[in-house]
Amino acid sequence: MRRAFPYLLLAPAVLYLLAITLYPGIFAIWQSLYVVRFSGWTWTGLDNYREILTDREFWAALWNTAVIGGIALALQSVIALALAYFAYRDPLVRGWRIVFLAPMLFMPSAVAFIWKLAFNDGRVISDLLMRVGVVDGNVDWLSSIPLARMMLIVADVWQWTPFLFIIFVAALQGQDQEIEEAARLDGASWPAIFWNISLPLMRPVIVVAVTLRGIDITTMFASVYVMTQGTPGGATETMSYFIYRTGFRLFNFGYASAASVLMLALTVILAQTVVKRAFRSGKS
Amino acid sequence: MASIELRNIVKRYGAFTGVRHMSLQIADEEFLVLLGPSGCGKTTTMRMIAGLEEPTEGEVVIGGEVVNDVDARDRDVAMVFQGYALYPNMSVYENIRFPLRMRGTAAGDQDALIRRAADMVELGDYLDRKPAALSGGQRQRAALARAVVRAPQVFLMDEPLSNLDAKLRASMRVQIRHLQRQLKITTVYVTHDQIEALTLADRIVIMDKGAIQQIGTPDEIYSDPANTFVAGFIGSPPMNLIDGTADAGLFRAAGVNVACPDALSGPVTLGIRPEDCAVGGDTLRGTVYGVEPTGDLTYLTVRSGAGTLEVKAAREFRAAIDSAIGIGFDPARLYFFDPEGQRIRGAA
Amino acid sequence: MAARRKRRGESLILRYAILGAWALVCLLPILWFATIAFRPRTEIVTPMPIYWPTFSLDAWHLLISDWPIAKYLRNSVVAVAGSVLIDLVLAIPAAFALSRYEFRGREDIGFYILSTRMMAPAIVAVPIFFLFRDMGLLDTVWALMLVYAAINLIRVTWIIRSYMLDIPKELEDAARTDGAGDLTILREIIVPACLPGIITAAVIATIFAINEFLFTLLIASTERAYTMSVALANFTGGSDGIIYNAIALVSFIAFLPILILVIAIQKHLSRGLTMGAVKG
Numbered sequence: 001m002r003r004a005f006p007y008l009l010l011a012p013a014v015l016y017l018l019a020i021t022l023y024p025g026i027f028a029i030w031q032s033l034y035v036v037r038f039s040g041w042t043w044t045g046l047d048n049y050r051e052i053l054t055d056r057e058f059w060a061a062l063w064n065t066a067v068i069g070g071i072a073l074a075l076q077s078v079i080a081l082a083l084a085y086f087a088y089r090d091p092l093v094r095g096w097r098i099v100f101l102a103p104m105l106f107m108p109s110a111v112a113f114i115w116k117l118a119f120n121d122g123r124v125i126s127d128l129l130m131r132v133g134v135v136d137g138n139v140d141w142l143s144s145i146p147l148a149r150m151m152l153i154v155a156d157v158w159q160w161t162p163f164l165f166i167i168f169v170a171a172l173q174g175q176d177q178e179i180e181e182a183a184r185l186d187g188a189s190w191p192a193i194f195w196n197i198s199l200p201l202m203r204p205v206i207v208v209a210v211t212l213r214g215i216d217i218t219t220m221f222a223s224v225y226v227m228t229q230g231t232p233g234g235a236t237e238t239m240s241y242f243i244y245r246t247g248f249r250l251f252n253f254g255y256a257s258a259a260s261v262l263m264l265a266l267t268v269i270l271a272q273t274v275v276k277r278a279f280r281s282g283k284s
Numbered sequence: 285m286a287s288i289e290l291r292n293i294v295k296r297y298g299a300f301t302g303v304r305h306m307s308l309q310i311a312d313e314e315f316l317v318l319l320g321p322s323g324c325g326k327t328t329t330m331r332m333i334a335g336l337e338e339p340t341e342g343e344v345v346i347g348g349e350v351v352n353d354v355d356a357r358d359r360d361v362a363m364v365f366q367g368y369a370l371y372p373n374m375s376v377y378e379n380i381r382f383p384l385r386m387r388g389t390a391a392g393d394q395d396a397l398i399r400r401a402a403d404m405v406e407l408g409d410y411l412d413r414k415p416a417a418l419s420g421g422q423r424q425r426a427a428l429a430r431a432v433v434r435a436p437q438v439f440l441m442d443e444p445l446s447n448l449d450a451k452l453r454a455s456m457r458v459q460i461r462h463l464q465r466q467l468k469i470t471t472v473y474v475t476h477d478q479i480e481a482l483t484l485a486d487r488i489v490i491m492d493k494g495a496i497q498q499i500g501t502p503d504e505i506y507s508d509p510a511n512t513f514v515a516g517f518i519g520s521p522p523m524n525l526i527d528g529t530a531d532a533g534l535f536r537a538a539g540v541n542v543a544c545p546d547a548l549s550g551p552v553t554l555g556i557r558p559e560d561c562a563v564g565g566d567t568l569r570g571t572v573y574g575v576e577p578t579g580d581l582t583y584l585t586v587r588s589g590a591g592t593l594e595v596k597a598a599r600e601f602r603a604a605i606d607s608a609i610g611i612g613f614d615p616a617r618l619y620f621f622d623p624e625g626q627r628i629r630g631a632a
Numbered sequence: 633m634a635a636r637r638k639r640r641g642e643s644l645i646l647r648y649a650i651l652g653a654w655a656l657v658c659l660l661p662i663l664w665f666a667t668i669a670f671r672p673r674t675e676i677v678t679p680m681p682i683y684w685p686t687f688s689l690d691a692w693h694l695l696i697s698d699w700p701i702a703k704y705l706r707n708s709v710v711a712v713a714g715s716v717l718i719d720l721v722l723a724i725p726a727a728f729a730l731s732r733y734e735f736r737g738r739e740d741i742g743f744y745i746l747s748t749r750m751m752a753p754a755i756v757a758v759p760i761f762f763l764f765r766d767m768g769l770l771d772t773v774w775a776l777m778l779v780y781a782a783i784n785l786i787r788v789t790w791i792i793r794s795y796m797l798d799i800p801k802e803l804e805d806a807a808r809t810d811g812a813g814d815l816t817i818l819r820e821i822i823v824p825a826c827l828p829g830i831i832t833a834a835v836i837a838t839i840f841a842i843n844e845f846l847f848t849l850l851i852a853s854t855e856r857a858y859t860m861s862v863a864l865a866n867f868t869g870g871s872d873g874i875i876y877n878a879i880a881l882v883s884f885i886a887f888l889p890i891l892i893l894v895i896a897i898q899k900h901l902s903r904g905l906t907m908g909a910v911k912g
Contacts, residue, residue, distance in 0.1 A: 005814055006729040013726035013789060020782035021748050024759030031758070083654055086647045098895065099655045102662055105890045107843045107861045110883035114665050117876055121677045124664070158661070167910050170902030174911065181336055182369035186430070187357045187386035196382070200373040208909045219752035222845040226865060240754035240846065247758045248850060260755045271750050 025264060028257045036253035048258035058259060060234050061242035068149050068238065069217040072156040077210050079157065080164035085194055087165075088172040097166065104162040112226035115155040120227075145235040148228050152236055155223045160216075164209050171205040172198060211274070239263055286347035286437040286470055287312045288333060293342035295328055295494075302328045304494045306342070310472065315464055318474045319481040320491035321517075326474045329491075330440050333472060335359050347437055357386075362431035363440040366447065368423045370415040376402070376426050377411040383434045401433035404463060421452045428460070432467065439464065439471040445480060457483055478518050482506065490514050512625040515555050521583065521594040523619070524561070526554045528590065530620070538589025542567045542613055548620060548628065555619035558583075561595040565612020568593060572603045586611060669880035676876045691877035699867070699878065700855045705885070707852075708859040711773050712841040715780030716788075716834050722781075723789040723833070728818055730789070731796035732804075749786045753846045761850050771857045779847045784837040787907060791836065794908020795829025796822060832900040835893045842886060860886045 032048050034041040052058045087096045103111065118124045119141045126139040141147045175198060183193045221240040224230060230237035230245065237245070243263070247256030288310040295303040303325040310316050318326035331337040332344055335356030343350050351359055362383075371379050380398045389397070402408045405425035415423055424444060431439060441460070445453045461484050464471050475481055481488050482502045490497040490505065490513075498510040509515035515523040528537030530548035535541075537554070544554075563584070570588025577599065584595040586609060595611055603609060620628045668676055672688040695701045760779065761770075769775040799822060807817050823830070848862040858866070860882055867875040867882075894901065903911050 006732075009725035009729035013722040013785060016722055016782065017748055017785060020756065020760075020785075021751065024756040024763065027759040027762065028756070031762075079654070083651065086650050090647065090651070094898075096651055096655070097898065099658055101894060101901075102891070103658050105839075105894060106662075106883055106887050107845075107864070109843075109845050109861050109864045110879070110886065113864060113874075113876070113879050113883070114661055117665075117668070117676070118661065121874065121876070158657070162658075163905060167902045167906055171910055176367070176369070178365045178367050178369040179371060181334075181356075182363065182365060182430075183371070183382070183386075184336070184356045185334060185359075185361060185363050186383035188382070189357065189386075192386060197371050197373065205910050208906055212906060215750050219754065221754065225845070225849070240752055243754040243757060244846070244850075248761075253758055253762075256758050260758060263752060264755050267750050267752070267755070 028260045028264070031254055032258035032261050034254045036257075038251070041254075044254065048254050049262075052255065052258050052262065057234055057237070058242065058262075061237050061239050064149075064234075064236060065218055065220065065238045065240075068152050068156075068236065069214070069220060071149075072153045072160075073210065073214050073217055075153065076157045076161040076164055076213070077206075080161050080168055081206075083161075083165050084168035084172055085198075088169045089190075093169065093173075097169065100162045100165050102162075103159045106159070108159065108222040109226055111155055111159045112223040115151060115158070115223075116227045119151050119154075142228060142231050145232060148232055148236045151227055152220070152223050155227070156217065156220065160213060163213055167205065167209040168202070171202050175201055288438060288470060288472070289343075289345040290329070290333075291343040291345065293329070293332060293339045293344065295325070295332065295337065296340045302494055303332075303339075306494075306496060308489060308496070308499070310470060312470055313468045315461070315471045315473065315484060315486045317481040317485035317488045318472065318491060319476070319478060319488050319517075320497075321476055323493075324491040325494040326489075326491050327442055330442060330472055330474050333438070334361050334363055334440055359438075360436050361438045361440060362434065362436040363442065364424075364427045364431050364444045366443045368415070368427040368444075368447075370423055370426055370430070372415055375412050375414055376407060376418070376429075379415070379426060380411075380430045380433050383430060387434060389434070397433055401429040404432060404466075405429045405459070420448055421456065424448060424456060425459075428463065432463065435467065436469065439469050441471065441473045443475050444473075446475070446477070453480075460484065478520065482518070490517060492517075508627075509555075509619065510627050512553060512555070512621050515619060515621070515627075519557055521558050521596075523555045523557050524593050525621070526556075526590045526593075528552065528554060535620075539570055540568045540588070540590050542618070543615065544618065544620065551623050552628065553621040553623075553625070555621060556613045556617060558594040558596040560614040560617040561593065562612045562614070563595065563597050563601060564610060566610040567613040568611045570609060570611070572605055572607050572609050575601075575603055575605070577602070584609075665880050666884065669877055669884060671877055673875065673877060677873060688877075691875075691881040694875065694878045695881055699863075701863075701882065701885075703855050704858050704860050704863045704882070707773050707776070707857055708842060708861070708886075711776035711780060711857075711859060712838055714773075714777040715784065715841050716837050718777065718781040719784050719788040719837055720830065720834065722785060723792055724823065724830070725818070726789050727792035727796055728822060731793045753783065753844075757846060757850055760847065764851060770851060771853050772851075773857055775851045776848060776857060776859065779851065780837075780841040780844060783844065783847075784840055787840070788833040788837050790907035791833040791904050792826060792829050794903065795826035795832075797908075799825045828897075828900060832897045832904040835897050836904045838893065839890055842890065 031041075033043065033045060035044045035048070083096075083100065087093050090096065106114070119126075123138060125141075126135065129135045129139065130137070139147065141151050179197060180193055183197055188196065218238075219240055220238045221244065224236060224238055224241045225244070228236040230241055239259075243256050243259050246252050246259060288308075290306055290308040293303055293306045294301065306325075306329060318329060320326050328337060332339050333346070335351065335354065339352065344352055346359060346361070370376075371382065374382070377398060380401055381394055384394045384397060398411075399408065402411055405428050407422065407425050407429055410418065410422060410426075415426065418426060424447075427444070444460070445456055448456060457480060473480075473484060482505075485502055487499060487501055488505050489499050492513050498505060498514045500508070505514060505518055509518065509523070512525055516525060526537050526540060528535055528540060528551075530536075530544050530550065530552045532549075533543060533546045535544040535548070535552065535554055540554070542554070544552075568586070568588055568590065570586040570590075570593065572584065573587040573592065574583075574585035576583040576585075580599055582597045582599055582601045584597045584601065584603070586593040586595060593611065622628055669691050670687055670689070672686065672690045764770050764775045769778075803821055803825070804817055807821050812820070842859070843861060844859075845861050848857075848859050849865070852858045852862055864879050864882055867878045897904065
């Protein structure tokens with residue numbers, strides 16, 4: 001009985017998870033082999049997959065997710081690191097933390113509306129840029145691919161930089177103060193201390209935090225739904241939005257399931273290679 | 285190579301005074317030990333010399349220059365921390381190299397200096413290792429090498445040996461002293477261990493509650509304590525202190541009768557070191573409370589009306605617990621203290 | 633030596649310039665959006681932005697009269713609170729098992745749990761939709777509750793596990809020699825000892841549940857199940873376009889409790905966000 005105890009403790013949670021992951025996974029695989037219409041399910045074998053893999057929009061969605069997510073992640077990582085460097089020794093650090101935290105506390109859909117208003121409907125950003133002299137007239141942010149993507153990137157960076165910031169500051173504050181003092185006496189300036197000592201020591205933390213945030217970024221959905229709906233020409237359609245659109249706008253459920261399965265496969269591969277390594281080295 | 289001077293240093297933390305009105309002069313090449321119990325202000329004082337803390341009042345002078353406004357990194361002071369503070373992400377070689385890099389030493393000269401420093405502490409074979417792969421003693425020596433490599437004006441050491449086991453401590457003590465003599469660098473060493481203080485120091489500064497109790501050579505501290513605190517801190521076991529009254533050349537306490545200088549009168553405290561007490565004799569009468577043979581000596585504890593007395597007896601001495609016993613005090617080695625604990629000099 | 637006399641400390645100007653700049657970046661949009669909540673509709677979507685707001689309680693009226701804000705709030709609260717409860721009930725024993733017992737497959741189960749965290753909601757969106765449709769649970773708060781519980785389960789388990797790992801084994805050993813059984817130990821010793829962790833996990837789960845968008849969008853179709861997160865997307869007045877002042881108002885209604893909760897657990901924030909990997 002003792003031996004079985006841990007399994008008993010885990011069972012409810014694991015079963016629940018299985019229900020939410022395994023069952024839908026199997027269902028998705030199964031459904032992906034059919035064409036699903038309101039009239040009924042028609043067997044179609046691997047046709048959905050053939051179609052998807054040659055679907056320009058599918059690959060575009062993948063590419064968009066990578067580009068938008070990658071740029072946003074890189075930006076927020078650098079900003080968060082810089083902010084953490086300046087803030088962690090500051091006497092006002094608690095104040096900075098609360099202020100910087102605020103954007104993260106809004107619902108992602110709310111943040112999307114804030115920036116939708118600022119960029120498009122309220123034209124605030126364009127107006128400010130005009131006053132500063134950067135642009136001449138009103139900017140239509142949905143008109144060009146880089147601009148539209150920039151909206152999403154700005155929204156993500158604004159909201160989620162604090163996530164990384166909080167973690168980086170905690171890590172820096174947790175480092176041994178004696179080591180900083182020793183470096184100081186050795187003649188190092190604060191930037192030198194950061195570059196030579198604090199940053200290398202922070203590496204596991206940076207890896208874990210950026211990986212976590214990276215995983216979340218690939219699921220970008222709410223801001224796309226609210227701000228761009230994939231325009232212009234599908235250039236801001238992320239993977240999640242692609243699945244949503246094919247499934248719940250075009251009601252092509254079999255197709256959407258196939259996309260889901262492919263995305264799942266990608267996730268598993270990434271989990272086995274990148275994330276496993278990241279967490280092993282990070283959690284040490 | 286520099287002298288250090290502290291002029292009327294005070295350090296306050298809000299309502300709490302960590303160091304009070306401390307003035308001290310340390311000569312060039314001197315090995316000075318700051319000794320005292322936890323919280324006495326010795327580490328704070330040293331950190332003010334380093335520049336890691338700012339004095340609330342007073343001046344810190346290094347090499348004749350007031351350095352209050354000079355940042356820690358510019359003071360040319362090297363420090364060995366209690367926890368060694370080695371950079372975990374760098375090898376020993378890189379650790380030792382770090383101060384040279386920060387000070388802009390020419391790249392060509394660095395290697396020779398690093399190896400010389402490593403050889404001085406006998407770590408030449410360990411240069412590639414990271415701190416995590418070193419033993420405690422090796423880390424200690426790595427920290428020393430890093431401090432030594434740039435030949436600073438001043439060495440500061442904050443209880444560097446307290447994390448080592450006893451045997452290692454003894455051998456490191458000798459090495460540190462040897463190193464300092466070799467390099468001729470003014471050194472300030474903080475410890476709560478009196479053995480370290482007595483064996484390493486040119487002069488000792490005993491501190492308690494933020495104030496200097498006495499400054500002197502180890503001999504002076506030992507044989508000429510300025511007050512009961514110093515007398516009770518130094519020596520192992522520490523000096524026995526007996527409260528009593530002096531009257532007309534006679535010191536009296538419960539069970540104690542001994543001649544004392546005529547000048548003394550009224551309540552005084554008598555001090556006598558355990559090694560200056562002899563079994564037999566009747567300056568003090570009491571009962572045996574404990575007998576502890578340790579191989580080379582036997583520690584005898586005697587209870588009497590005057591309290592507990594520690595005696596260092598010959599190694600063959602044995603006695604039954606609760607048996608009566610008489611102890612004699614060496615009359616040439618009596619110390620007397622007034623009711624405030626201050627030493628009454630010219631008396632013994 | 634004399635040449636190296638330098639003022640203590642580094643450039644404070646640079647530090648405060650950078651921190652201050654980002655503080656403005658954070659606060660200005662929020663403050664601006666707050667004014668939006670108090671403006672009349674006509675002032676918001678205009679050819680030229682109007683910066684100085686005219687005060688109006690338009691949004692409040694709108695919210696109370698035209699939209700069942702109370703329902704949205706209630707749905708949010710019920711779905712979120714319920715899901716957090718489910719999670720705690722499932723996660724505490726699971727975390728205990730993962731933190732204490734050595735058993736075969738521990739690493740693998742642990743990793744499986746962790747990797748499910750990587751799954752984008754979209755991957756299971758279609759199947760979940762069909763699942764709830766067939767169970768007749770579409771457009772109910774129950775469905776939301778189950779979904780929120782599912783997406784947060786891993787997080788909650790891992791956070792609590794991290795705190796449980798900190799509890800010294802001696803405590804348990806002492807209890808065992810005193811005669812306590814496993815369940816008693818869990819209930820009376822472990823849980824009280826990792827209470828901060830449980831609270832942190834609950835708060836973080838709450839935040840993610842309130843924020844959830846995709847599943848809620850798919851599952852909720854009427855006010856019966858709309859939560860605040862998704863209700864925002866529905867503040868369109870048809871030909872009038874998007875009703876921003878109402879959106880802004882609801883955004884802040886959701887923001888304030890989250891702010892309070894986060895301030896309450898700030899010390900544990902880093903640890904919670906990284907599921908235990910980085911201790912604040």
